[in-house]
Amino acid sequence: MPEFVSPDYGHVDTSFTVAKASAVALRVPCPVPVQTSFGTMYDRPAVFVELTDSDGNKGLGEVWCNFPACGAEHRARLLETAIFPALLGASFDSPAACFASLTDRFARLAIQSGEPGPIAQCISGIDVALWDLVARRADLPLFRLLGGHDATIPVYASGINPGNAAKTVQRCRDEGYRAFKLKIGFDRQGDLQNIQQICAALGPQDSFMVDANQAWTLDQALAGLPNLAPYPIKWLEEPMMADRPTEEWQKLADASSIPLAAGENMINAQEFDDGITGNCFGVIQPDLCKWGGISGVLPVAQKIIAAGKRYCPHYLGGGVGLAASAHLLAAVGGGGMLEIDSNDNALRGDLFSPTITNGQITLSDETGLGVANRFAVLLASGVGRGVVG
Numbered sequence: 001m002p003e004f005v006s007p008d009y010g011h012v013d014t015s016f017t018v019a020k021a022s023a024v025a026l027r028v029p030c031p032v033p034v035q036t037s038f039g040t041m042y043d044r045p046a047v048f049v050e051l052t053d054s055d056g057n058k059g060l061g062e063v064w065c066n067f068p069a070c071g072a073e074h075r076a077r078l079l080e081t082a083i084f085p086a087l088l089g090a091s092f093d094s095p096a097a098c099f100a101s102l103t104d105r106f107a108r109l110a111i112q113s114g115e116p117g118p119i120a121q122c123i124s125g126i127d128v129a130l131w132d133l134v135a136r137r138a139d140l141p142l143f144r145l146l147g148g149h150d151a152t153i154p155v156y157a158s159g160i161n162p163g164n165a166a167k168t169v170q171r172c173r174d175e176g177y178r179a180f181k182l183k184i185g186f187d188r189q190g191d192l193q194n195i196q197q198i199c200a201a202l203g204p205q206d207s208f209m210v211d212a213n214q215a216w217t218l219d220q221a222l223a224g225l226p227n228l229a230p231y232p233i234k235w236l237e238e239p240m241m242a243d244r245p246t247e248e249w250q251k252l253a254d255a256s257s258i259p260l261a262a263g264e265n266m267i268n269a270q271e272f273d274d275g276i277t278g279n280c281f282g283v284i285q286p287d288l289c290k291w292g293g294i295s296g297v298l299p300v301a302q303k304i305i306a307a308g309k310r311y312c313p314h315y316l317g318g319g320v321g322l323a324a325s326a327h328l329l330a331a332v333g334g335g336g337m338l339e340i341d342s343n344d345n346a347l348r349g350d351l352f353s354p355t356i357t358n359g360q361i362t363l364s365d366e367t368g369l370g371v372a373n374r375f376a377v378l379l380a381s382g383v384g385r386g387v388v389g
Helices: 071-087 095-105 107-113 116-137 165-174 188-200 218-228 246-255 269-277 293-306 319-332 372-381
Strands: 003-006 010-013 016-036 039-053 058-063 152-160 179-183 207-211 233-237 260-262 338-341 360-362
Touching (some): 016 116, 039 071, 058 319, 071 095, 071 116, 116 319, 152 165, 152 207, 152 319, 165 179, 246 260, 319 338
Parallel strands (some): 152 338, 233 260
Antiparallel strands (some): 016 039
């Protein structure tokens, strides 16, 4: 019987045969619309995956479908019509073996359909569900199965809109956060006013970051650096489009006194290797629901830390993916911070909302991702609207 060597718990069986697979696409309205440089979110979608093995064990995963919101139903249908039929009845030695098999099997369809992103995201959600299944079957929290020792990890408040930004930061501070990330890339003067107000109120334990959501060209980013330099900004995230040539990123990094951050839009192992080995980024931010799941991102995170860079997982979706991101960060350590959206989202908060104390959360000893019971309650409550596959 195939086994996984866990650093803490010895040999754990990771083999399985997939007997059942379902997906549900849900969405809830945003009490306050979430603004980004590429559009405004008026509701929050989520696509959750549930897999059952031949012995009746279950696992939960999540598929990235952040923006535009209409992509949620599309990804659910992609799972149901294309990917689940290839998965049902199949046996694998481990989630990592399944991830590799599905990635290879659907590589041609990704090219043919012009949809490498949605297909990779669907496979990522499946991978997360399988790791949850294996950990629950082993009666272990996922981070401990993966070798983690410390259940406590740092977090930061993300998704801070330009409107009432200083008030939002204060609210988050009252909730226990000690690190905050502001969305910029809108009106330059308005951005600077928000930065000034937030930095003026920062305490000695506070950290502050900014995210431009790919808003600027290289020249615009270079022109804006002198305005940002006087402030205690820990990183500048995606100041220009993620697919710009390495030479442009290097030029910006050389000119910036603030470390650059990116990674949520890196979509294969080679792109991460290039980002890790290069000198452009001090902070690298894989989104495990967007590419890689646990199987793909675990080795990437280990490489990031080994290279002396910060692994800070990107996340802005529902509670299953956030829980998975938290468990992976706890497993690899390295001092990175978990991103938690500061905006209300029942599809996140009703599933995963640990208490924040002095900028940290502590994962429970519930098995797997620790969200199975709350997921059942969420579905029974009727929160969100959508179609269960």
